[in-house]
Every structure is written in structure tokens, then in C-alpha cells.
Amino acid sequence: MNKDFTQVGRSVPRKDGPLKVKGEAIYTGDMVLPRMAYGKIKRSPYAHAIIKKIDYSKALEMPGVLAVVTGDEAPKKWGIVPQTANEVALAVGKVRFYNEGVAAVAAIDEETAEAALDLIEVEYEPLPVLTDPFESMKRANEVCIHEDAPDNILHAGDQLFGDPDKAFAECTYVLEREFHTSYVNHAFLEPHTSLASYDTQSGQLQLWSSTQVPHYLHTQLSIVLEMPMSKIRVTVPAVGGGFGGKGEASPADFCAALLSRKIGRPVRVAFERSEVFATNKGRHPCHMKMKIGLDKDGYIQAVDFDNTLDGGAYAGWGIVVMFYTASMIHLPYKVPNARANVRRVYTNKPTCGAMRGLGGVQPRYAMECMLDEMAEMIGISPYELKMKNAVESGYRSVSNLHVPHTEYRKCLQTAAERSGYLEKHGKLPFGKGIGLAGGYYISGTAYTLYQSYKPHTTVLIRVDTEGGATVHCAAADIGQGCNTVMAQMAAEALGIRYEDVHVVSGDTELGTFDLGSFASRLTYASGVAIKDAAKQINDKLFEVAAGMVGCRADQLEVKDCRFYSKFEPKKTIEWAKVVDVYTNSVGTLTGLGHFSPPRLKGIDLTRGKRVQGANIGHSPTFGFSCQIWEVDVDLETGKIRVDKVTEAGDCGQAVNPMSVDGQVEGSILFAMGQALYEEMKVAPDGKIINASLHDYKVPTAMELPEIDTTIVDSYDPTAPFGVKESGEGPVQPTIPAITNAIYDAIGVRFTDLPITPEKVLKALKEKQENQKSEGR
Amino acid sequence: MKQLIELTINNRVYEVPVSPKDLLADVIRDKVGLTGTKKGCGQGDCGACTVLIDGNPVLSCLTLAIACQGRKITTIEGLVAEDGQLHPIQQAYVDHGAVQCGFCTPGMILTSKALLDRNPKPSEEEIKRGISGNICRCTGYKKIVEAIFAAGETISTEGVK
Ligand code: FES
Ligand code: FES
Numbered sequence: 001m002n003k004d005f006t007q008v009g010r011s012v013p014r015k016d017g018p019l020k021v022k023g024e025a026i027y028t029g030d031m032v033l034p035r036m037a038y039g040k041i042k043r044s045p046y047a048h049a050i051i052k053k054i055d056y057s058k059a060l061e062m063p064g065v066l067a068v069v070t071g072d073e074a075p076k077k078w079g080i081v082p083q084t085a086n087e088v089a090l091a092v093g094k095v096r097f098y099n100e101g102v103a104a105v106a107a108i109d110e111e112t113a114e115a116a117l118d119l120i121e122v123e124y125e126p127l128p129v130l131t132d133p134f135e136s137m138k139r140a141n142e143v144c145i146h147e148d149a150p151d152n153i154l155h156a157g158d159q160l161f162g163d164p165d166k167a168f169a170e171c172t173y174v175l176e177r178e179f180h181t182s183y184v185n186h187a188f189l190e191p192h193t194s195l196a197s198y199d200t201q202s203g204q205l206q207l208w209s210s211t212q213v214p215h216y217l218h219t220q221l222s223i224v225l226e227m228p229m230s231k232i233r234v235t236v237p238a239v240g241g242g243f244g245g246k247g248e249a250s251p252a253d254f255c256a257a258l259l260s261r262k263i264g265r266p267v268r269v270a271f272e273r274s275e276v277f278a279t280n281k282g283r284h285p286c287h288m289k290m291k292i293g294l295d296k297d298g299y300i301q302a303v304d305f306d307n308t309l310d311g312g313a314y315a316g317w318g319i320v321v322m323f324y325t326a327s328m329i330h331l332p333y334k335v336p337n338a339r340a341n342v343r344r345v346y347t348n349k350p351t352c353g354a355m356r357g358l359g360g361v362q363p364r365y366a367m368e369c370m371l372d373e374m375a376e377m378i379g380i381s382p383y384e385l386k387m388k389n390a391v392e393s394g395y396r397s398v399s400n401l402h403v404p405h406t407e408y409r410k411c412l413q414t415a416a417e418r419s420g421y422l423e424k425h426g427k428l429p430f431g432k433g434i435g436l437a438g439g440y441y442i443s444g445t446a447y448t449l450y451q452s453y454k455p456h457t458t459v460l461i462r463v464d465t466e467g468g469a470t471v472h473c474a475a476a477d478i479g480q481g482c483n484t485v486m487a488q489m490a491a492e493a494l495g496i497r498y499e500d501v502h503v504v505s506g507d508t509e510l511g512t513f514d515l516g517s518f519a520s521r522l523t524y525a526s527g528v529a530i531k532d533a534a535k536q537i538n539d540k541l542f543e544v545a546a547g548m549v550g551c552r553a554d555q556l557e558v559k560d561c562r563f564y565s566k567f568e569p570k571k572t573i574e575w576a577k578v579v580d581v582y583t584n585s586v587g588t589l590t591g592l593g594h595f596s597p598p599r600l601k602g603i604d605l606t607r608g609k610r611v612q613g614a615n616i617g618h619s620p621t622f623g624f625s626c627q628i629w630e631v632d633v634d635l636e637t638g639k640i641r642v643d644k645v646t647e648a649g650d651c652g653q654a655v656n657p658m659s660v661d662g663q664v665e666g667s668i669l670f671a672m673g674q675a676l677y678e679e680m681k682v683a684p685d686g687k688i689i690n691a692s693l694h695d696y697k698v699p700t701a702m703e704l705p706e707i708d709t710t711i712v713d714s715y716d717p718t719a720p721f722g723v724k725e726s727g728e729g730p731v732q733p734t735i736p737a738i739t740n741a742i743y744d745a746i747g748v749r750f751t752d753l754p755i756t757p758e759k760v761l762k763a764l765k766e767k768q769e770n771q772k773s774e775g776r
Numbered sequence: 777m778k779q780l781i782e783l784t785i786n787n788r789v790y791e792v793p794v795s796p797k798d799l800l801a802d803v804i805r806d807k808v809g810l811t812g813t814k815k816g817c818g819q820g821d822c823g824a825c826t827v828l829i830d831g832n833p834v835l836s837c838l839t840l841a842i843a844c845q846g847r848k849i850t851t852i853e854g855l856v857a858e859d860g861q862l863h864p865i866q867q868a869y870v871d872h873g874a875v876q877c878g879f880c881t882p883g884m885i886l887t888s889k890a891l892l893d894r895n896p897k898p899s900e901e902e903i904k905r906g907i908s909g910n911i912c913r914c915t916g917y918k919k920i921v922e923a924i925f926a927a928g929e930t931i932s933t934e935g936v937k
Contacts, residue, residue: 020878023812023852240879479877665916
């Protein structure tokens with residue numbers, strides 16, 4: 001039931017498209033300022049060691065070297081989650097992962113800075129290295145990574161809803177499985193880059209950074225530099241992708257800022273690709289046990305989930321990701337009883353963090369594969385089992401997640417019909433298979449990472465003769481296209497054209513407050529604020545227009561850049577003329593809108609108690625999708641060729657369908673990488689042995705399968721313009737859909753990632769041997 | 777150690793002081809100031825630094841600047857027509873949504889150009905093969921393939937100056 005929109009729902013090219021194809025878009029690394037110096041970071045050759053001494057006197061003597069900083073000069077701990085903040089700009093006293101930064105140099109050029117690194121002498125006392133989370137827990141009494149975590153566990157959580165044990169006892173079908181996911185990196189194309197310029201006269205710091213979260217970066221800089229936020233301005237130039245990896249501050253930011261403050265000159269720090277891997281913050285490897293119980297008719301009665309997350313060296317987003325994995329088992333199927341026991345463990349590896357679809361991808365893999373297997377136990381199609389258990393609009397989970405609107409069943413149905421799933425599943429020749437999986441993700445988020453209930457997004461719309469309509473919001477367009485989408489929504493609300501709306505974003509000084517680009521929150525959040533702000537503008541302009549055309553203000557509507565009387569359409573006047581009159585008499589017109597997500601959902605207000613599972617995972621709405629993958633397994637080489645992917649998604653009202661398709665297609669290849677190719681390999685000493693895009697294989701165009709996507713008809717009446725998310729939901733079904741397809745092809749269920757040709761060959765061989773021995 | 781060399785970039789001759797080990801990508805970006813050429817890895821793995829040398833796609837992060845004297849270098853900035861019109865490939869990338877973060881885009885477009893110059897009507901398979909050295913982490917390549925296909929059509933029906 002799409003509304004009668006003209007600007008929302010249009011496939012317009014993105015605002016910055018022309019600049020980007022001309023090579024004129026400016027990324028942080030393209031900027032050069034007068035007297036700019038170059039910063040480089042000295043990194044640890046040990047994954048776990050005490051720093052006994054750092055001597056950089058020789059480096060300072062080198063001609064061209066301007067300054068060196070070490071961790072001792074900025075010991076304040078920062079962290080994206082303040083309650084678990086335990087990171088420092090540069091290591092203080094101890095390094096906890098291989099290639100952790102220990103000092104930074106500024107020099108007149110990059111070569112000099114690089115050369116100076118070799119002159120910094122660091123004395124280490126190596127400590128035992130823990131690269132496996134189970135070993136880390138076991139040996140915690142003898143090797144401790146953080147003093148305040150004597151068991152080497154950042155945090156553990158237990159949640160219990162209903163009575164799963166009783167429910168399991170009554171179930172007809174019960175299945176228990178273990179799954180392991182791999183250690184993967186975002187591999188965005190632009191390495192982290194930061195340019196800081198500190199003015200010694202005013203004490204003002206300006207930082208340009210390739211970040212997703214200008215606001216969080218702003219607060220973290222304020223902590224580490226011990227400067228008030230009002231003395232720091234963060235600006236986001238074009239950003240070459242993030243996928244969560246730029247969802248917290250990077251050492252590049254801190255080092256650029258510290259060095260710049262020290263020498264009173266601009267300093268740019270641009271990471272090498274190896275440093276992107278070294279600082280990681282990618283997806284948590286999860287070691288999961290899941291148990292699902294179904295009654296005799298196939299309805300889910302209970303889910304038991306145990307998850308050990310390998311967190312790497314520091315906290316980062318860890319606690320959030322951990323609780324998300326627990327939360328994510330409650331949808332998109334009705335689960336009346338559930339238990340989750342989760343823990344996030346420290347290891348001496350680059351820290352894990354937020355990565356596209358955080359916390360959802362791993363449990364989804366387990367659950368969708370298991371339901372596939374359970375459908376077989378019952379003797380029905382996985383499609384039928386999933387349809388049967390799918391949530392409906394208005395559903396509230398036992399964990400209090402509220403789904404105001406869903407078209408999940410429509411997604412399943414559309415993908416099944418378009419792919420011919422029911423006709424093909426279980427009937428293709430050996431080696432060929434088809435697999436189905438569903439998924440969902442939060443949209444809009446309900447939680448700040450610190451205890452503050454200020455609005456999460458504020459939008460200022462300015463209307464005047466000079467600029468027409470300008471939307472101000474410090475959101476970050478990292479390539480996902482939020483500037484375009486905000487312009488479309490503002491145009492819709494103001495009754496003008498997308499092309500005529502300017503967007504000022506990505507700047508903590510010019511833009512109004514926004515939390516940042518993560519958790520698929522922006523379209524929803526900015527949509528609410530835009531509607532709110534636009535209404536204030538319209539109310540004022542209606543008054544003026546009413547006088548100009550001679551009718552009552554409440555009889556007017558604005559559309560296609562004109563005001564009309566609803567009852568006498570001949571009474572009409574151009575939008576720009578009304579703005580002219582308004583500006584010439586009153587001056588610039590502004591509207592200020594806010595978005596505060598529904599809060600306190602997790603708090604029992606009457607008794608003032610926290611409800612378990614509170615907040616994390618709560619969201620004003622959710623996006624849903626289904627993917628069906630068709631694969632061809634080469635029985636000789638073990639290689640998996642993907643023939644076709646059929647996707648159907650419920651992203652609510654698509655603001656820009658072309659951009660939604662782009663998000664979906666990008667998600668499909670992104671998650672396919674984790675399913676089939678990608679894994680950071682860590683040596684026993686903690687060194688990453690494939691820290692390059694040559695050895696860490698991401699999908700290329702050669703891996704592009706035929707992709708058929710459908711945006712199912714959907715409109716969430718509780719959401720601004722009916723929107724939901726489309727940037728992270730579509731990564732959820734990919735891994736289990738491929739895995740299920742491989743099972744359909746060769747009868748093997750893979751429970752650890754990535755599913756490489758070696759693993760396929762080994763499994764095929766084992767299967768053959770088993771069959772032989774059974775035959776005997 | 778530095779010597780002055782002449783580089784012909786986008787039909788203009790630049791005199792630049794380089795040392796023998798200076799890489800073309802760095803010289804183009806830092807000395808000539810054409811920052812449209814991107815660096816995603818500096819190791820020849822991602823394709824973001826692709827430029828055309830005598831019409832062939834080359835990874836400028838692996839190429840010595842000094843070796844490019846007397847050759848015709850084209851960077852992304854050289855594709856726009858004199859009158860400011862986008863090249864049909866650039867236009868197709870915009871229209872087909874083949875650009876997200878844009879960091880792979882300059883290299884991807886130049887690779888596309890070399891491909892279409894050789895064969896304005898490539899098959900889907902030929903396009904995929906042609907751009908397989910360029911990583912795009914955002915788009916999933918589908919819209920890039922579509923854009924190249926569409927640009928090929930435009931070029932072969934309308935021609936380009
Ligand atoms: S920067 Fe040259 S290939 Fe990546
Ligand atoms: S558009 Fe971001 S890497 Fe291609």
C-alpha cells in the first residue's frame with residue numbers, strides 16, 4: 001500500500017555520482033594542507049609482550065623528523081562502549097596483539113617518517129600468546145590479557161525466557177548442532193586515513209577522517225586528547241567504504257591529532273592495507289551450540305543458544321555484538337521459550353568489532369541451517385517449515401522485540417516462486433543444489449552507546465531564496481547513499497524535487513547532531529527528523545501561500561514545487577515564489593526535527609527493574625528478506641560455482657529502489673566472501689599471515705552469479721515514509737542459503753566457514769568411505 | 777638523486793622531479809595533483825590505482841614513474857570531454873547505480889574503457905573477466921557490469937569523440 005509519493009520511491013542517481021566518476025570527489029587522503037606533515041606508526045613484532053622501554057632519541061635526530069609520540073603521552077582509555085573502554089591511542093606498558101601501535105612519528109614526508117620508525121628502539125618482554133578463545137579461558141590463571149578480566153572474558157551474559165527445558169522435553173523433534181564462523185575483515189577499499197590540523201593559537205583541532213561515526217569519533221578524541229568537544233571539529237570527506245570497520249575511532253585519528261597538537265602543523269596518517277588488517281575490528285568468530293525443538297506439527301517450541309565469541313585483544317563493540325547474537329535468535333520465527341549463554345573472550349589477535357549485520361550473521365547461519373535439517377527430519381520442505389513459523393505484523397517476542405510490520409512471508413514466497421525452489425529442491429542431480437534461508441535486521445536502533453537519552457538524530461532544514469532547501473545533519477555518507485536518501489525524503493516532505501535539495505552532512509560543526517552510520521539506523525532516524533522539520537517549514541509557508549492565493553492555510557497542499565488549494569486546484573502558486581516572499585519579509589526559514597527512538601522498552605517501569613535482553617536488539621522496526629542460492633559443486637576440484645541467487649526483501653517503502661538493489665547486490669557478494677573464501681589466518685605467534693588483498697580473497701567480478709532481486713511491496717505504517725533498512729538485512733540469509741544449497745547438492749552439511757574446495761573434497765571423500773563401509 | 781622527467785598525462789606534458797624508485801601512482805597523486813587515481817593497497821592487488829598507458833590498463837602503484845616517459849598516460853580526470861560532458865562510461869556508471877563509495881570507481885572506469893576500446897560489444901563473461909582485477913567491495917559488481925554493457929551500446933551506436 002505505497003503512498004502517493006513522487007520523490008520517495010524514485011530511482012535517482014546518487015548526489016555525488018558525477019564527482020566520483022570524474023575522480024573529483026575528495027577523500028581524506030587526497031587532501032594536502034600547507035606545511036602538512038606525514039605520520040607513521042611503529043608497530044609491535046609481538047602479539048603479547050610487556051613494553052620495557054621505548055627510546056626514540058635517534059629517530060628525533062633524523063633530519064626531517066618533527067616529532068614522536070608514545071602511548072604514555074595519551075594514556076586515557078577510550079572505547080566505543082564507554083562502560084568497557086579499554087583501548088589507548090598507542091600501547092601503554094603492554095601490547096596485546098601483533099602489530100599493535102607503540103609509537104608514532106611525524107616527518108616532512110612519508111619516506112622520512114617510514115625510515116624514522118626503524119630508529120625507534122623498543123624493548124619487549126614477550127608473554128605467552130593466546131590465539132584461541134577456549135585456550136584463553138583455560139589458561140587464564142597463568143596468562144592474563146587484561147588485569148581487570150582475570151578469566152580473560154570481557155563479559156558473559158545469560159538470558160532465560162520461558163522454560164526451554166520443559167518445552168524441549170515435550171518436543172517431537174529436537175536437534176543440536178555446533179557451528180563455527182571465521183575471522184573476517186571488512187576489506188573496504190579505502191584504508192583508514194585521518195588528517196588533523198591543530199591551531200596552537202586558538203587551541204582548536206580540526207580533523208578530517210574516513211569515518212562512519214563523526215560523533216563518536218568526536219567524543220573519543222575529546223577523551224584521548226583531554227580537550228573539550230567544543231574545541232574539536234570532525235569533518236568527513238568522501239569515504240571509501242566502511243561496513244562497520246570505520247564505526248569507531250581508529251589509531252590513525254588519534255595519532256594524527258596527537259602529532260598535530262605536538263608540532264602545530266597539519267598531520268596526515270594514511271594506513272597501509274596491512275595496517276587495516278592489523279587493526280581489524282572485523283566480524284567475531286563465533287563458536288556456537290544451538291538446540292532447537294519443534295512440536296509434532298513443526299512449530300518451534302524452544303531454542304537454546306550457547307556462543308563463545310573470539311573477541312581479540314580489546315573490548316571494542318564486543319559487548320554489543322555479544323548481546324546481539326543472543327537477541328537475534330528471537331526473530332524472524334516465533335520462539336516461545338529461549339535460553340542464551342554467551343561470552344566474549346579476549347585473545348591476542350586484532351580486535352573484532354562491528355561488521356555489516358553485526359551479531360546477526362552468526363546465529364542466523366546456525367538457525368537457518370538447522371531448520372533446513374529439521375524440515376528434512378519432519379519430511380516437509382524447509383520453505384513450509386519457515387513459512388509456518390514466520391512472525392507476523394504486530395508480533396512481540398518473549399524477549400520483548402516488537403515487530404510493527406513484516407512482509408517476511410511475502411519474501412519467502414516471492415523468492416521461492418521466482419527461483420522455482422519447490423520444484424527443484426531435493427530433485428536436482430548430484431552436485432547441483434538449491435538452498436533457502438531467511439533473515440532480518442534491526443532498523444533505526446533504540447540504544448545509544450552511552451547513557452544519554454538525547455535525540456539520536458537532529459535535522460535542520462533551512463529554506464530561503466539563497467539556498468532553496470538545505471538539509472543539515474551530521475550523518476556520514478560512507479557510500480551507502482544517505483545524502484541522496486535524505487534529499488529524497490526532504491523533497492517529498494517539502495513538496496519539491498530531489499534535485500533541488502542540498503545536503504550538508506558529515507561535519508560536527510555544520511551538521512546537526514547524528515549518532516552515525518551503523519546499525520541500519522539512518523534512513524529511519526533521519527526520516528523521522530526530516531518529516532518533523534519539514535512540517536514546521538510547511539506550516540509557515542502555507543500561511544504565506546494562503547495569503548497569496550486567497551484561501552485558508554489548512555486547505556493547501558504542496559506538491560511538484562507548487563502550493564495548491566485542495567478544493568480549488570486553480571488556486572495555486574509556485575513554491576519558490578512563496579519562499580521569496582517569506583524570505584524577503586521574515587528572513588531565512590528553518591525547521592528543526594528530532595528522532596528519539598522508542599526507549600525504556602527494556603525497563604520495567606512500574607518496578608524500575610531492568611528486563612533481561614533490554615535494549616540490545618530492540619528497534620522501532622525490522623527489515624526482512626529471503627535468499628535462494630543455486631550452486632554447482634565440482635566433484636573433482638571441490639569448487640563451488642554459484643549459478644543463481646534469487647532474493648526478495650522487505651525494506652519497507654524503498655526510498656531509492658536502485659540504491660536498495662545496490663545494497664542488496666553488494667550484501668550478497670560481501671557475505672558470499674565469508675561463506676566461501678574469506679578468513680584471516682593467524683599463526684600461533686599471533687601474526688596474521690594473509691594480511692593483503694592478494695592472500696585474503698574477496699570476491700571479484702568472476703564470482704558474480706546471476707542475481708535476481710525483488711523489493712516486495714511493503715509499507716510500515718509506523719515508520720517515516722514507510723521505510724525500513726536495506727543495508728545489513730540482506731547479508732543475513734546468504735551464508736546459510738549457500739550452505740543449504742551445498743547440502744542439497746552433495747548431501748553434506750557444513751558447519752564451519754569458509755566452505756573451501758579442500759573442505760568440500762574432504763567431506764566428499766569421507767562420505768564415499770562411509771557409504772562404502774555401510775555397503776559392506 | 778631526483779631528476780626532472782616529462783610525463784604526458786591526459787594530453788598535457790608535466791615536468792616532474794622524481795627519484796628512480798618513485799611510483800607512478802604517487803607521482804600522479806602527490807606531484808601532479810591528480811588525486812582521482814586511488815590507492816587501495818599499494819601492492820597490485822585491488823586495481824584502484826589503474827591508469828591507462830598507451831590505452832592499456834596498468835596498475836600505477838607497481839609502475840615506476842621514470843619508465844613512463846614518452847608514453848601516453850590517461851587518468852580518470854582525462855575522460856571528461858572538453859565541454860565538461862561525462863564520457864559515456866562515466867555517464868553509464870552514474871545512471872546505473874554502479875557507484876557507491878566511489879573508491880574503486882576511477883580504476884574500474886579506466887579498466888572498462890580499455891575493455892570497450894578493444895571490444896565495444898563484450899559479452900557478460902568478457903566484461904567480468906575484463907574487470908576481474910579490480911576489486912569493488914560495495915556494489916557486488918552487478919551494476920558495474922550493466923553499466924559497462926550499456927556504455928558499450930552507447931559508444932557503438934553514437935560513437936565517442
Ligand atoms: S593500489 Fe594499486 S593495485 Fe591496489
Ligand atoms: S563503490 Fe566502493 S569499492 Fe566500489
